[in-house]
Amino acid sequence: MTETDKMIEMDNLNRGCLRSWPHSQDYCVTCGACSSSCPVSGIDGFDPRKIVRMVSLGMQEEIVASRWPWICTMCAKCENVCPMEVDIPGLIRKIRSMRDRDKVPGILHKGLDMAIQTGNNLGLPQEDFIFILQDVGEEIAQEPGFEDFMVPVDKQGANILTTIHNKLVNTHTDDLKHWWKIFFAAKEDWTVPSINWEGTNWGLFTGDDEKMRIMAGRVAENMERLQAKNLLWPE
């Protein structure tokens, strides 16, 4: 590639192509406070101000292809220090949404797709899920003071229905116990749904509004199916 190929023709940019984005990027005063506040400024030569300017200039292809929007955590520190209140996290999420789904890094999209197909990010079958819950429940029942402990799966009309983070039925099963012990001590009437129990919603991270809505809708369906009174969604 020659130096000329790498150069961007500023006169030929389609500055209007991202104008429809509701992210106020054109109000940027280029002060750089965002870049100074960001813990990952500089990685791959990007920083928040540069991204905002590139969106403003309509450099869609370059920003969508770059890794930086995926290294950013959308923490909103930049937005908090911005004198013009440019919604930089919203802009990053929009950029993420424009990636081809098979080019979304890591397991973010794969996990979400699995959740859409099976009800949880792991593709964990219902019987395995129930087995894990009961196994951990039996461990709690062996502790002094918790002898009568049981995990109420799919209980109708409970006061609290709680979702489950997939890592708690995968590599971190001991961390299921904290809330359950609190429920026991509080004599709470609670339940866990046996299907669509996934508490994470990775569409939030991949910019996939449609799949995010499906996942949230399933939680609401569980509330209705089990006639639960209140939802606890600790994820």
Place this chain on the structure above:
Amino acid sequence: MGKFGTYTVFDLLIKYIQIGQIKLDKTKISVKAAYHDPCNYGRKAKKLFGHGFFDEPRWILDQCLEEWVDLYPAGMGQYCCGGGGGTLVTGYDEERIFYGRKKMEQIKAAEVQMIVVPCHSCHGQLNALKKTHGMEDLEVKYLWELVADILVL
């Protein structure tokens, strides 16, 4: 679609403690702790919903511990741990660990043995950061784990 209520993790714990539905023993844990504000419960909730959950977790900590401190900066100006936005599973691990250095500097400066968080992503990231920052002894605690640890049955 029927109507139903919702609880945040904070509201439910506060309700249990306030009406005496659970009892806690403050003397069970004596280490010095600090609280980390997750972006989504704090700064981002404030922006999106008009309310950031800053006071609620701190009230709960007051009921659980004799001594705890805030990191500096905290609240709206806090630093992200680096594990948010799905970055725990993008595969860019080196960059994520680099991101977390600010948080670990804050925790180191606070001179605490325990960091309390109400977020699964922060919990995973802070544990992943301990080794590279020579802070293996730091205990990363879920807020509800802290409550469960000091329950009086």
